[in-house]
Amino acid sequence: xxxxxxxxxxxxxxxxxxxxxxxxxxxxxxxxxxxxxxxxxxxxxxxxxxxxxxxxxxxxxxxxxxxxxxxxxxxxxxxxxxxxxxxxxxxxxxxxxxxxxxxxxxxxxxxxxxxxxxxxxxxxxxxxxxxxxxxxxxxxxxxxxxxxxxxxxxxxxxxxxxxxxxxxxxxxxxxxxxxxxxxxxxxxxxxxxxxxxxxxxxxxxxxxxxxxxxxxxxxxxxxxxxxxxxxxxxxxxxxxxxxxxxxxxxxxxxxxxxxxxxxxxxxxxxxxxxxxxxxxxxxxxxxxxxxxxxxxxxxxxxxxx
Ligand SMILES: [Fe+2]
Ligand SMILES: [Fe+2]
Numbered sequence: 122x123x124x125x126x127x128x129x130x131x132x133x134x135x136x137x138x139x140x141x142x143x144x145x146x147x148x149x150x151x152x153x154x155x156x157x158x159x160x161x162x163x164x165x166x167x168x169x170x171x172x173x174x175x176x177x178x179x180x181x182x183x184x185x186x187x188x189x190x191x192x193x194x195x196x197x198x199x200x201x202x203x204x205x206x207x208x209x210x211x212x213x214x215x216x217x218x219x220x221x222x223x224x225x226x227x228x229x230x231x232x233x234x235x236x237x238x239x240x241x242x243x244x245x246x247x248x249x250x251x252x253x254x255x256x257x258x259x260x261x262x263x264x265x266x267x268x269x270x271x272x273x274x275x276x277x278x279x280x281x282x283x284x285x286x287x288x289x290x291x292x293x294x295x296x297x298x299x300x301x302x303x304x305x306x307x308x309x310x311x312x313x314x315x316x317x318x319x320x321x322x323x324x325x326x327x328x329x330x331x332x333x334x335x336x337x338x339x340x341x342x343x344x345x346x347x348x349x350x351x352x353x354x355x356x357x358x359x360x361x362x363x364x365x366x367x368x369x370x371x372x373x374x375x376x377x378x379x380x381x382x383x384x385x386x387x388x389x390x391x392x393x394x395x396x397x398x399x400x401x402x403x404x405x406x407x408x409x410x411x412x413x414x415x416x417x418x419x420x421x422x423x424x425x426x
Pocket of ligand 1: 132
């Protein structure tokens with residue numbers, strides 16, 4: 122059995138080293154939001170407890186699907202990195218991709234700061250998948266990347282663009298779709314359980330298009346052509362479960378996890394998922410924080426494939 126843990130939307134805080142000049146425009150609004158709202162809604166104590174639970178439960182691989190930060194500050198990402206390192210596992214066992222909050226302002230995206238900091242968690246086995254001569258390098262053009270771990274092939278997409286407004290929408294783009302298709306169709310990937318990681322739900326979950334994945338139709342069409350065994354995402358800060366069509370009327374489970382640090386109502390409170398792969402079966406376990414006992418417990422166990 123292979124256990125894949127999925128943690129998303131921790132929204133780590135940290136202002137150390139930030140300069141006044143960092144807080145202009147969108148970041149000023151976002152930073153104010155952190156101070157006024159997120160401090161109450163997202164608790165760092167819950168993240169520590171969740172990390173402990175992840176460690177105790179054990180995993181073969183951990184996927185962290187973005188929104189590590191609030192306003193793409195280096196100090197926020199370093200808080201996330203410390204949390205990851207505290208798990209005590211080699212970077213080969215952990216995959217990190219960005220969320221829209223990690224692409225908060227254009228300068229950060231262009232600098233590739235996120236990819237530099239988390240480079241060890243984004244190493245690419247794409248040369249094996251596509252017979253390429255050299256390994257893909259980090260950066261926007263480095264997505265998607267593929268990693269072979271146990272029986273899994275993990276294909277990681279970047280849906281995040283500096284929107285230039287207060288929108289939280291995402292976009293994969295034609296280049297990533299094409300490369301993802303090449304990965305998903307390659308014999309090395311097809312011989313494994315194919316898991317796609319992305320931050321935004323590739324399905325319309327909420328009304329406002331200012332926070333949805335714009336090219337979700339192109340992604341749905343990609344799955345019809347190429348197929349996958351499981352798609353996991355974050356972004357909506359709640360448990361979500363749906364299907365997209367694969368080839369020959371097959372159904373691909375598309376599952377979103379809630380925020381790892383959310384301090385609100387029981388159905389959305391800090392949580393993460395564990396997927397157990399055994400043969401063709403995939404079982405999902407939701408572990409959520411219980412406020413009464415101040416501990417993480419199993420909230421759901423369901424077979425998804
Ligand atoms: Fe988020
Ligand atoms: Fe998000």
